[in-house]
Amino acid sequence: MPLDAKDPRRRRSSSLVYTEPPESLEQLSDQSALPNLNAEWVNAKGAWVIHFVLILIGKILFDIMPGVSQETSWTLTNISYTAGSYLMFHYVRGVPFDFNSGAYDNLNMWEQIDNGDQYTPAKKFLMFVPIALFLVSTHYTHYDLTYFVINTMATIAVVIPKLPSAHRIRFSIFSPPPDDA
Amino acid sequence: MDLQEAQTAVTRILHDASSQFQRMPGSAIILRYIKSSYQNDPVRSAIELFLFLFAVRYMLAPSYSTQKKVKLSEEEIDELVDDWTPEPLVAPPTSFEEMETEKRAVIVGPTGPKSKLSNGRTVTNLASYNFYNFTSNESLKEKAITTLRTYGVGPCGPPGFYGTQDVHMKTEEDVAAHLGTPACIIYAQSFSTISSVIPSFSKRGDIIVADRAVNFAVRKGIQISRSTVRWYDHGDMEDLENVLKKVTKEQAKKPLTRRFIITEGMFENIGDVSDLPKLVELKLKYKFRLILDETWSYGVLGRTGRGLTEAQNVDASEVDMIIGSLSGPLSAAGGFCAASREVVEHQRISSASYTYSAALPAMLSTTASETIALLQEQPEILTGLRDNIKAMRAQLDPRSDWVRCTSMVDNPILILVLKAEVVASKNLSTQDQNELFQDIVDECLVNNVLITRLKAYPLAQGVHPRDQGWQPQPALKVCVTSGLTKKETEKAGTIIRHAITKVLKARK
Numbered sequence: 080m081p082l083d084a085k086d087p088r089r090r091r092s093s094s095l096v097y098t099e100p101p102e103s104l105e106q107l108s109d110q111s112a113l114p115n116l117n118a119e120w121v122n123a124k125g126a127w128v129i130h131f132v133l134i135l136i137g138k139i140l141f142d143i144m145p146g147v148s149q150e151t152s153w154t155l156t157n158i159s160y161t162a163g164s165y166l167m168f169h170y171v172r173g174v175p176f177d178f179n180s181g182a183y184d185n186l187n188m189w190e191q192i193d194n195g196d197q198y199t200p201a202k203k204f205l206m207f208v209p210i211a212l213f214l215v216s217t218h219y220t221h222y223d224l225t226y227f228v229i230n231t232m233a234t235i236a237v238v239i240p241k242l243p244s245a246h247r248i249r250f251s252i253f254s255p256p257p258d259d260a
Numbered sequence: 261m262d263l264q265e266a267q268t269a270v271t272r273i274l275h276d277a278s279s280q281f282q283r284m285p286g287s288a289i290i291l292r293y294i295k296s297s298y299q300n301d302p303v304r305s306a307i308e309l310f311l312f313l314f315a316v317r318y319m320l321a322p323s324y325s326t327q328k329k330v331k332l333s334e335e336e337i338d339e340l341v342d343d344w345t346p347e348p349l350v351a352p353p354t355s356f357e358e359m360e361t362e363k364r365a366v367i368v369g370p371t372g373p374k375s376k377l378s379n380g381r382t383v384t385n386l387a388s389y390n391f392y393n394f395t396s397n398e399s400l401k402e403k404a405i406t407t408l409r410t411y412g413v414g415p416c417g418p419p420g421f422y423g424t425q426d427v428h429m430k431t432e433e434d435v436a437a438h439l440g441t442p443a444c445i446i447y448a449q450s451f452s453t454i455s456s457v458i459p460s461f462s463k464r465g466d467i468i469v470a471d472r473a474v475n476f477a478v479r480k481g482i483q484i485s486r487s488t489v490r491w492y493d494h495g496d497m498e499d500l501e502n503v504l505k506k507v508t509k510e511q512a513k514k515p516l517t518r519r520f521i522i523t524e525g526m527f528e529n530i531g532d533v534s535d536l537p538k539l540v541e542l543k544l545k546y547k548f549r550l551i552l553d554e555t556w557s558y559g560v561l562g563r564t565g566r567g568l569t570e571a572q573n574v575d576a577s578e579v580d581m582i583i584g585s586l587s588g589p590l591s592a593a594g595g596f597c598a599a600s601r602e603v604v605e606h607q608r609i610s611s612a613s614y615t616y617s618a619a620l621p622a623m624l625s626t627t628a629s630e631t632i633a634l635l636q637e638q639p640e641i642l643t644g645l646r647d648n649i650k651a652m653r654a655q656l657d658p659r660s661d662w663v664r665c666t667s668m669v670d671n672p673i674l675i676l677v678l679k680a681e682v683v684a685s686k687n688l689s690t691q692d693q694n695e696l697f698q699d700i701v702d703e704c705l706v707n708n709v710l711i712t713r714l715k716a717y718p719l720a721q722g723v724h725p726r727d728q729g730w731q732p733q734p735a736l737k738v739c740v741t742s743g744l745t746k747k748e749t750e751k752a753g754t755i756i757r758h759a760i761t762k763v764l765k766a767r768k
Contacts, residue, residue: 181464
């Protein structure tokens with residue numbers, strides 16, 4: 080493999096989807112220069128507990144707001160959790176600190192967790208939380224159709240990018256794939 | 261009959277299953293859950309059930325790696341290990357290198373314009389960067405010794421960790437005041453200054469536009485920075501503008517990145533200078549930052565040795581970063597980066613060479629301050645050198661039929677390359693030219709003049725010569741010093757010219 084060979088992010092002209100190409104040797108060596116501190120903390124036990132704590136705090140917060148029904152409160156909790164986790168795990172790419180000279184710039188956090196391995200305990204846990212939250216919320220409420228659709232959509236939006244088949248898949252609807260030449 | 265039997269059987273089975281289910285612990289909870297979440301909508305329940313089953317399946321799936329790994333058996337591993345012969349860390353010397361090492365002149369005792377060699381002869385030294393002969397300045401020596409008695413030899417720590425001493429801060433102020441920039445930072449090694457400054461600002465994804473002929477240290481810095489590099493032809497401002505235009509156009513729709521133009525003030529391998537006013541104009545027009553490597557021009561160009569900014573009348577604060585050297589003509593050691601306060605402060609914590617290597621020894625720092633003061637107070641030191649450069653050039657450039665000088669007129673390092681027609685008529689390869697120049701160096705040494713060849717930077721390991729990029733033309737390097745009189749310089753110049761003629765005439 081040449082030192083900085085780059086597979087261009089090729090896609091068919093009609094397709095809106097492309098796959099993130101494998102890293103060059105230079106990027107790989109920069110990635111392994113330091114452990115990826117950005118993704119390693121998800122394996123800590125405290126990092127698992129904090130999900131439940133945050134959800135609980137969110138629920139209490141929405142409950143104490145005057146005039147908010149149980150349906151709205153659960154929906155708001157669900158949406159804020161899914162929005163937050165989507166932003167954190169699937170939207171933002173790279174590492175916020177300068178540990179690996181930007182060698183992770185093309186990967187989001189979900190892809191950085193456990194070096195991209197699938198079905199690891201941390202990933203299973205992170206997949207379990209939004210589904211469980213959704214099931215619990217539908218159980219304790221009488222959603223009308225609109226609320227139900229909103230909650231289902233929010234859950235699916237964080238479940239699909241977590242699928243192993245979505246690994247390194249990018250959608251580029253408004254912009255062509257980047258070419259780092 | 262059959263139908264009725266089947267019906268009763270099914271009813272019985274269902275009944276059994278239901279009673280079994282009710283006997284199961286927790287079955288009541290499940291029933292209650294399903295009942296309460298059913299809400300008269302089978303589609304909802306189906307979605308929930310699907311999500312639940314999906315979650316169960318996900319939880320039970322075995323983990324696997326997405327990294328492509330080659331599985332090797334024990335035998336295959338052994339075989340590969342047996343087959344492997346390590347490449348030597350240093351390649352064995354070529355016959356040319358061996359010959360060069362054998363003939364290399366060794367100076368005994370202090371270096372100066374007249375140096376004593378290990379074979380007992382005294383030669384005129386035109387191979388050292390001791391342009392102003394500060395090495396034999398007694399007052400500088402005394403001051404260095406005084407500093408040594410007060411501060412000891414090394415500061416024993418990196419600048420951020422007890423390594424910074426008052427003399428370093430004074431030198432920083434002196435350089436900044438000399439150049440006219442708001443601030444300055446002193447590094448302990450000249451070579452690693454630029455190769456550390458570049459990666460502390462430019463990161464992966466950022467864009468560097470650099471001159472093809474930049475020196476090895478700049479190349480290393482660019483390589484470490486992992487930035488995207490675009491090259492422009494050496495000194496070609498039109499090509500630079502085209503590259504800048506192209507980059508600006510390409511990047512228009514992308515997230516904003518840092519962009520730099522990197523070039524040398526005076527080129528190490530060619531000896532000519534950049535067109536600084538044009539560079540500043542272009543960098544302002546296309547919104548780039550300019551990093552100028554003045555390693556070879558600081559202390560040399562300009563009326564008081566401020567470098568290219570003074571020589572071409574550009575305000576030093578127009579250049580975003582000026583990197584210079586305190587070794588060589590200033591007879592100290594280390595390098596500096598003169599820039600705005602923010603740029604300098606950023607380097608104090610994020611520039612690898614500053615953060616991780618021990619600070620400059622105090623006596624070298626005071627020596628640098630002293631020599632900078634000397635250059636400012638006595639500009640005749642510089643004019644004296646320039647007279648000698650003129651005298652040496654007069655002997656070589658227009659007079660010699662074989663070589664021409666690519667250095668600009670004020671450059672004390674005369675880079676002499678073979679004229680194009682000479683190379684063409686004699687059909688000389690790069691290797692041939694190097695050998696010829698080595699012969700000339702040897703011939704000069706016989707006549708008691710010590711000069712050297714331009715030693716090009718090495719190729720990266722495993723790179724094919726075709727992919728090496730720009731390589732300098734083989735050249736002779738004659739370093740003029742003001743430690744010699746004009747007569748002595750002229751005499752040495754004549755010897756060099758005659759040696760060139762002799763060697764090249766002998767070559768058929």
